[in-house]
Amino acid sequence: MGELIERVDVQDHVIGVVERGDAVRNGWYYRMSMVLCRDHDGRYLVHQRPKNSSRFPGQYSWLVAGAVGVGESYEAAAGRELAEEMGVTAAVTPLFKFLCDGELGPYWFAVHEATIDPVQLQPSREEIGWCDWLAERELTVLVDQWPFVSDSRDAFERYLKYRSAVV
Template sequence: MGEPVERVDEQDHVLGVVDRGEAIRRRWLHRVATTVCRDPDGRILVHRRPDRVSRFPGQYNWLVGGGVGVGESYPAAASRELAEELGVDAPARFLLKYLCRGAISPYWLGLHEAVIDQPVVPDPSEIAWHTWLTPAELRAAMHDTMFVPDARDAFDRYQKEKDRVRRMGLAHP
């Protein structure tokens, strides 16, 4: 088995352990944890995927993440992916979870946020290039740049969540 993940149902309840590649091929629901990386000034990390990767080569993304391992929580997976892909140790704060229909397969997406106040050292097998953009610059880039398809929907949901938190007067980093 390549990367074991938990196959889940429409309510995110575990059905069993499967290979992630098989889950994608068979369009079985599984879990993915992603993180919005912000710097202390509020800018958001944007990166381009390497040209040689099998999924979305050369496309841009504003989320860092991957499959949630067997028995792993969404936040633990998000923090692990930050270490693996960016070489940073930072807590990932859970924001929301939703059933993403996905461009290549459906999955439950756990969206997190982390403030990165240390240099990032991207894994070149995952990230070919990166920069920090203001939220307004990112919003503009979403319309003019080729982003991973699921990233656009996640951005809209992230913006709605940030607006909801702001309206309620709740604190956020």
């Protein structure tokens, strides 16, 4: 049996439990949670997926992301993904959520933020091929130049709008 997730409706209400693969194949709504990581200098963590990865091989992202499990909150999923992919535990702060028509189907995408000490990172070799810290101006340029996961690019544009509206 594959990864179990909650199938949700367009208002993000749970309507059942399904395998993630079935949700993707059938275009059912489900939940994803992500964390943008910054260091104490305000730089963003950017990573590349391994070239042999089944999802988005060799592509870049500025988010640590994964599906929300059955009975799991968005925030708990964000913290779990951070620990699984980057080997670090940190408080995650919810920022915003949006309905994403992504490459892996339509889903609710919840964006969180965490401040990380770079020396504590222990990236998972199965999930992370390369990672580094970039200033916002560098990231803004590279999002358009490097092959970023499209959902990551979409979330970056929304994040910039969100941040400018909050400030």
